[in-house]
Amino acid sequence: MAVFGVLAAALGLVGLIRPEVMIGLMGLDPVPGADRTDGDHTLLFLTASSMAALNMGVYYVLAALADWKPFFRWTVPFRLLTCTVFTLTVVAGRAPAGFLGVGLWEGTGALVTGAALRYESRRAARTEPAGAAPAQTEPARPEPAR
Numbered sequence: 001m002a003v004f005g006v007l008a009a010a011l012g013l014v015g016l017i018r019p020e021v022m023i024g025l026m027g028l029d030p031v032p033g034a035d036r037t038d039g040d041h042t043l044l045f046l047t048a049s050s051m052a053a054l055n056m057g058v059y060y061v062l063a064a065l066a067d068w069k070p071f072f073r074w075t076v077p078f079r080l081l082t083c084t085v086f087t088l089t090v091v092a093g094r095a096p097a098g099f100l101g102v103g104l105w106e107g108t109g110a111l112v113t114g115a116a117l118r119y120e121s122r123r124a125a126r127t128e129p130a131g132a133a134p135a136q137t138e139p140a141r142p143e144p145a146r
C-alpha cells in the first residue's frame with residue numbers, strides 16, 4: 001500500500017507540474033500548449049486527475065502507516081472495477097492504447113493487494129494456537145475507579 005501510495009502521489013505531482021509528461025505516458029497528444037483548440041479541456045481533466053492521484057497517494061501512505069487493513073480490503077474490488085472500466089474504454093476506442101497501462105496498473109495493484117492480504121490472513125491463522133481467541137486489535141482499557 002505504501003509503495004502504491006508513494007507512486008500515485010509522485011505521478012500526481014508530475015501531472016500537476018509537467019502535464020505533458022503524463023499526456024505522453026498515456027499516448028495522448030504530447031503538446032499541451034498553444035496547439036490546443038478552444039474548448040479542449042484536456043489539461044483541466046489532467047489537473048483534476050493529478051490532484052486526485054496526489055490525494056489518493058497520501059491516503060494510501062497514511063493507511064499503510066496505520067496498518068488499516070479494512071481500507072486495504074476496500075480498495076481491491078474498486079481497483080478491479082477501475083481496471084475493467086479503463087480497459088473497456090480502450091477496447092471501445094474511446095481512449096488510445098497507451099491508456100491501457102493505467103487500467104493494468106490498477107488491476108495489478110488490486111491483485112497484489114488481495115494476494116498480500118490473503119497471505120497475511122493465512123499466516124496469522126497458522127500462528128494462532130488452536131482454540132485461542134483472536135488477538136485484540138486495541139489494548140485493554142482499565143476499569144474506571146469507583
